[in-house]
Amino acid sequence: MTGLSTRAIGRAAVRGELASIALPRFFEAGFDNVTFDDLATAAGVSRSTFLRYFGTKEDVVLFAFDPLGDAMSAALASRPAAEDEWTALRRAVDPAVALLTREPDDGLTLLRLVWTTPALWGRLHEKQASWRPALADRLAERSGDGAVSPLALRTRVMAALGCLMVAFDSWVNDNGRDDLDALTDATFAALASIPSYHQVNGRPS
Numbered sequence: 001m002t003g004l005s006t007r008a009i010g011r012a013a014v015r016g017e018l019a020s021i022a023l024p025r026f027f028e029a030g031f032d033n034v035t036f037d038d039l040a041t042a043a044g045v046s047r048s049t050f051l052r053y054f055g056t057k058e059d060v061v062l063f064a065f066d067p068l069g070d071a072m073s074a075a076l077a078s079r080p081a082a083e084d085e086w087t088a089l090r091r092a093v094d095p096a097v098a099l100l101t102r103e104p105d106d107g108l109t110l111l112r113l114v115w116t117t118p119a120l121w122g123r124l125h126e127k128q129a130s131w132r133p134a135l136a137d138r139l140a141e142r143s144g145d146g147a148v149s150p151l152a153l154r155t156r157v158m159a160a161l162g163c164l165m166v167a168f169d170s171w172v173n174d175n176g177r178d179d180l181d182a183l184t185d186a187t188f189a190a191l192a193s194i195p196s197y198h199q200v201n202g203r204p205s
Helices: 006-029 036-043 047-053 057-065 068-077 085-092 094-101 104-115 118-143 150-173 180-192
Strands: none
Touching: 006 036, 006 047, 006 057, 006 104, 036 047, 036 057, 057 094, 057 104, 057 118, 068 085, 068 094, 068 118, 085 118, 085 150, 085 180, 094 104, 094 150, 094 180, 104 118, 104 150, 118 150, 150 180
């Protein structure tokens, strides 16, 4: 596996630093009221320099979510082979839960900003879509190549990510009163408890 180049590591570090400086501006003033000029001034760099690292304001706010695709794919790949698929998918989204609960107040503020800004909401769902292929590939590896149809694999991954988004939504709506990890458990449990089509129709599953 090829590691990151020193240049790529340096670029990621600069992007992380710029995002950490920018986020408080968005939290204080609101997404639509902050310009790239504002962000550049806060960071002490030129507007053109800031734009070399982030092409859109959405990318700045959602920078923290960028590593999640690889992190969740790795988490799923690390699950025991004997573990049931739905439990493995639940544990695969742990990196997303951990990202927001590491500093719960900051995580909730970030998620609330995303939930109340249509442009950010849409961009997060684009990111979510980009996470699906790798997760489906990991599921295929667990089940044996060709053992489960690609349609079924994509459906299961999308359902798991949907459960995560519902947990996020509940966390925002209750203003962080409930534990996000527990909310995520509950959303996965809600789907796990639905009878299968064959059970409903009186046939062996």
